[in-house]
Amino acid sequence: MSSTTATPVEEHQAGDYKSELKPIWCPACGDYGVVQAIYRALAKVGRPPHEIAFVSGIGCSSRIPGYTSAYGFNSVHGRALPIAQGIKLANQHLLVLVAGGDGDAFAIGGGHVAHAIRRNVDLTYIVMDNQIYGLTKGQVSPTSPRGLKSASSPLGSLEEPLNPLLYVLGYGCSYVAQGTPANMPGLAAVIEEGIRFPGFAFINVRSPCVTYGRPEQSLKAHKATMEALTDLKHDASDRMKAMALASEYGTKLYTGVFYRNPEPPPTYGAATHERQEQMKGSALPRKRILETFRSR
Ligand SMILES: Cc1ncc(C[n+]2csc(CCOP(=O)(O)OP(=O)(O)O)c2C)c(N)n1
Numbered sequence: 079m080s081s082t083t084a085t086p087v088e089e090h091q092a093g094d095y096k097s098e099l100k101p102i103w104c105p106a107c108g109d110y111g112v113v114q115a116i117y118r119a120l121a122k123v124g125r126p127p128h129e130i131a132f133v134s135g136i137g138c139s140s141r142i143p144g145y146t147s148a149y150g151f152n153s154v155h156g157r158a159l160p161i162a163q164g165i166k167l168a169n170q171h172l173l174v175l176v177a178g179g180d181g182d183a184f185a186i187g188g189g190h191v192a193h194a195i196r197r198n199v200d201l202t203y204i205v206m207d208n209q210i211y212g213l214t215k216g217q218v219s220p221t222s223p224r225g226l227k228s229a230s231s232p233l234g235s236l237e238e239p240l241n242p243l244l245y246v247l248g249y250g251c252s253y254v255a256q257g258t259p260a261n262m263p264g265l266a267a268v269i270e271e272g273i274r275f276p277g278f279a280f281i282n283v284r285s286p287c288v289t290y291g292r293p294e295q296s297l298k299a300h301k302a303t304m305e306a307l308t309d310l311k312h313d314a315s316d317r318m319k320a321m322a323l324a325s326e327y328g329t330k331l332y333t334g335v336f337y338r339n340p341e342p343p344p345t346y347g348a349a350t351h352e353r354q355e356q357m358k359g360s361a362l363p364r365k366r367i368l369e370t371f372r373s374r
């Protein structure tokens with residue numbers, strides 16, 4: 079169970095996490111399914127909405143916090159993670175979720191992902207990877223396939239796509255999963271597990287953009303091609319095997335947990351708490367810190 083659990087778990091229904099705002103996504107956008115899966119996962123975890131903070135950047139997918147009854151911050155494009163880390167460190171008892179698109183996460187916000195992972199702040203990061211910029215009307219994103227014809231690449235993209243799964247595994251993320259709204263129970267389950275995981279958890283959600291995306295990224299296509307990692311008997315405690323499977327991003331649609339660190343490292347919150355305990359009763363380190371600041 080995550081260190082974020084502050085109060086006894088209560089009985090909650092998925093509907094308790096729904097806000098009064100009506101989503102304005104295009105009809106049949108994959109993000110409708112993602113927000114439903116998030117409601118289900120939150121109900122299972124059972125924390126009341128006022129103990130949850132939901133942070134996003136800017137994009138279609140980044141509207142998600144507004145559709146939940148948790149505290150929400152639809153912030154700045156690419157900056158959801160620094161804001162979420164600040165919130166979590168200021169109030170360790172809050173359950174902090176972060177959401178955004180593949181552009182928000184891996185283009186403008188790409189640098190923040192590595193640092194959030196190495197700090198290991200206890201956050202759940204849900205990326206709606208539709209392999210396109212949706213909100214700004216269909217430009218290539220970091221995960222768009224090479225050759226994609228789009229608003230910004232009319233003759234076809236010349237760039238290799240980034241692999242979000244390998245990216246986070248490479249930086250040492252301790253919980254890495256993938257889901258699709260084509261399999262709602264599976265998606266809700268990996269989100270729930272990510273929330274409960276003690277540390278930074280990353281969930282790549284292949285959420286189709288029905289307006290600017292490709293037909294092979296539709297829910298129908300996902301249903302026909304997705305393969306559960308449990309059916310492959312994948313051992314999710316094996317990081318190297320996880321990386322081998324993750325390297326098939328773009329050709330295979332695996333769902334489930336790629337990697338779950340069997341010995342999760344201490345979270346940043348736990349490490350700062352320990353440091354504070356060490357400093358208790360000792361004026362020296364505090365004095366040294368103050369002297370360092372004054373000498374600047
Ligand atoms: C600093 C800044 N740069 C660019 C933009 C324009 N912008 C808004 S959303 C977005 C990309 C949206 O794509 P993605 O993050 O993948 O989310 P999606 O809309 O597909 O869910 C861009 C480039 C902005 N709002 N702020």
Ligand code: SF4
Nearest residue numbers: 104107138212287288
């Ligand atoms: S543009 Fe694409 S991602 Fe945005 S709401 Fe429409 S279908 Fe969804």
